[in-house]
Amino acid sequence: MTASLTALLKPLAERQQPLRQLFAAEPNRAARFSAKACGITLDFSKNLLDDSSWQTLQQLAAQSSIRQLCQQMQAGAAINNTEQRAVWHTRLRQQDLQDLRLNGEDIGAAISACRAQMATLIDQLHQGTYLGYSGKPITDLIWVGIGGSLLGPQMAVEALTPYHCSPVRLHFAGNIDGAIVSDLTKQLQPETTLVVVASKSFGTEETKQNALALRAWFSAQGADKAAIARHFWATSANVQAAAEFGIVPQHILPMWDWVGGRYSLWSAIGLPVALMIGNDGFNQLLAGAAAMDQHFFNAPFSENLPVILALLGIWYINGFGCQAQALLPYSHYLRLLPSYVQQLDMESNGKAVDRRGQPLSDVTAPVIWGDAGTNGQHAYHQLLHQSQLKIPADFLLPLKVAHPLQDHHQRLAAHCFAQTQALMQGKTEQEAYQECLAQGMTAQAAAELAPHKASPGNKPSNTLLLDELSPYHLGALIALYEHKVFCQGAIWQLNSFDQWGVELGKQLSTPIYQALKAQGDAQFDSSTAQLIALFRQQNR
Numbered sequence: 001m002t003a004s005l006t007a008l009l010k011p012l013a014e015r016q017q018p019l020r021q022l023f024a025a026e027p028n029r030a031a032r033f034s035a036k037a038c039g040i041t042l043d044f045s046k047n048l049l050d051d052s053s054w055q056t057l058q059q060l061a062a063q064s065s066i067r068q069l070c071q072q073m074q075a076g077a078a079i080n081n082t083e084q085r086a087v088w089h090t091r092l093r094q095q096d097l098q099d100l101r102l103n104g105e106d107i108g109a110a111i112s113a114c115r116a117q118m119a120t121l122i123d124q125l126h127q128g129t130y131l132g133y134s135g136k137p138i139t140d141l142i143w144v145g146i147g148g149s150l151l152g153p154q155m156a157v158e159a160l161t162p163y164h165c166s167p168v169r170l171h172f173a174g175n176i177d178g179a180i181v182s183d184l185t186k187q188l189q190p191e192t193t194l195v196v197v198a199s200k201s202f203g204t205e206e207t208k209q210n211a212l213a214l215r216a217w218f219s220a221q222g223a224d225k226a227a228i229a230r231h232f233w234a235t236s237a238n239v240q241a242a243a244e245f246g247i248v249p250q251h252i253l254p255m256w257d258w259v260g261g262r263y264s265l266w267s268a269i270g271l272p273v274a275l276m277i278g279n280d281g282f283n284q285l286l287a288g289a290a291a292m293d294q295h296f297f298n299a300p301f302s303e304n305l306p307v308i309l310a311l312l313g314i315w316y317i318n319g320f321g322c323q324a325q326a327l328l329p330y331s332h333y334l335r336l337l338p339s340y341v342q343q344l345d346m347e348s349n350g351k352a353v354d355r356r357g358q359p360l361s362d363v364t365a366p367v368i369w370g371d372a373g374t375n376g377q378h379a380y381h382q383l384l385h386q387s388q389l390k391i392p393a394d395f396l397l398p399l400k401v402a403h404p405l406q407d408h409h410q411r412l413a414a415h416c417f418a419q420t421q422a423l424m425q426g427k428t429e430q431e432a433y434q435e436c437l438a439q440g441m442t443a444q445a446a447a448e449l450a451p452h453k454a455s456p457g458n459k460p461s462n463t464l465l466l467d468e469l470s471p472y473h474l475g476a477l478i479a480l481y482e483h484k485v486f487c488q489g490a491i492w493q494l495n496s497f498d499q500w501g502v503e504l505g506k507q508l509s510t511p512i513y514q515a516l517k518a519q520g521d522a523q524f525d526s527s528t529a530q531l532i533a534l535f536r537q538q539n540r
């Protein structure tokens with residue numbers, strides 16, 4: 001059993017002074033609780049934090065295994081202990097790959113070869129020299145994958161829309177909902193479509209099912225084995241399964257067991273990003289992430305952005321009992337970031353036992369949710385402001401934008417900053433009452449309305465400002481969240497790199513699938529049996 005952080009932090013949290021008071025007492029608070037690295041400024045002054053609690057959190061970091069685990073990670077130790085795997089996704093964005101060996105294997109050479117193979121394919125697609133089976137250039141690429149093999153590229157492609165320079169259109173097929181492949185095959189022609197099957201395991205049901213449906217579509221349109229081989233690529237660690245599917249070895253981009261699915265954007269899983277923003281742009285994404293790695297590895301904890309975010313997260317989860325964490329990008333292009341970080345954080349740290357398999361004494365990992373601002377302000381911010389729940393929020397804003405509508409941008413920024421201010425200071429009932437009187441209400445009407453208009457405030461938030469939303473800054477931002485999750489895992493002493501919890505649902509779906517097809521003789525609980533029966537009634 002690990003020592004309880006809740007027991008340490010809860011009494012401190014209960015003594016915490018309100019934010020209004022903290023700001024009033026220290027005019028310089030914002031500057032003191034801010035840090036900047038790799039073009040990202042973190043203002044964490046609007047957190048329920050005073051000198052004593054911040055010091056305790058800093059000590060927690062110093063006494064934790066963050067540094068030790070980090071060294072082990074860099075040395076290639078199998079810190080993913082339940083799968084006996086190294087964790088080397090940071091190597092994928094490293095520039096200098098000389099003498100990079102893991103268990104005797106020349107990883108540096110393998111990464112370089114993969115980068116070169118990706119770059120060649122992207123160049124051919126951009127130049128229209130990759131020809132389909134009928135001799136026409138490829139016009140569309142379908143990326144088939146799910147979870148870590150989809151969320152990263154999908155989010156990054158969206159985030160970098162202003163940098164798109166590809167003549168080839170990109171489509172994603174993730175979910176096993178047949179609507180996706182059905183819709184795509186209505187719009188596209190096999191002769192000009194390239195399919196990339198992205199699956200580290202090459203065993204994921206959704207991906208296999210979608211890939212098989214696309215292969216059948218090719219066959220139905222008259223494509224023979226050689227034609228299909230020409231149009232199908234894979235990125236996978238399971239070369240044998242990809243080959244059995246019919247993908248030729250020279251079309252299989254590698255993945256490695258030392259890269260977890262949700263950390264794989266930097267590998268060939270990033271191919272859609274390279275396609276859409278070009279090879280140079282993709283290299284910039286890697287460079288931004290590599291810069292954040294160096295910051296994380298070297299900066300003192302008091303200035304270390306991932307460490308700061310990690311400590312604040314733990315402070316709220318274990319000190320204040322907060323179960324959720326909002327991620328609110330004030331950027332249309334970053335609207336998929338919450339879904340991406342959801343997997344990164346919840347699949348990594350949503351665990352019940354520590355590294356040795358002992359029950360954890362603290363709750364770990366928040367429910368990550370959110371969407372682009374200002375949309376949320378007209379939907380769920382009401383709850384953030386006035387409900388009794390305390391939901392810490394990360395607000396994100398690129399300072400400079402690519403579009404010319406500057407007034408839009410100023411209004412967007414004004415709302416972003418106003419939300420953090422409103423959450424922090426709130427509005428007392430007395431203030432609300434005075435406001436009503438100033439609007440010409442009678443004293444009685446004002447007294448009746450004031451409790452409804454009052455906001456408790458004292459709700460914490462971080463503000464992350466990106467100098468701009470370039471590939472470099474996006475790379476740094478993603479790496480920042482990766483390392484935050486890493487630090488939290490180290491402090492909670494759990495393995496952030498496995499995901500055994502997802503297996504049970506997969507196992508149970510097999511007999512249910514058979515029952516839906518009226519096969520097998522599995523017995524189910526009454527609810528599951530009823531659901532199966534209802535489904536079958538409508539699908540005879």
Ligand code: F6P
Nearest residue numbers: 147148149199200201204261502
């Ligand atoms: O089911 C969870 C998971 O294993 C994720 O961790 C992973 O990112 C996703 O499925 C996809 O896996 P694969 O790339 O092997 O298809």
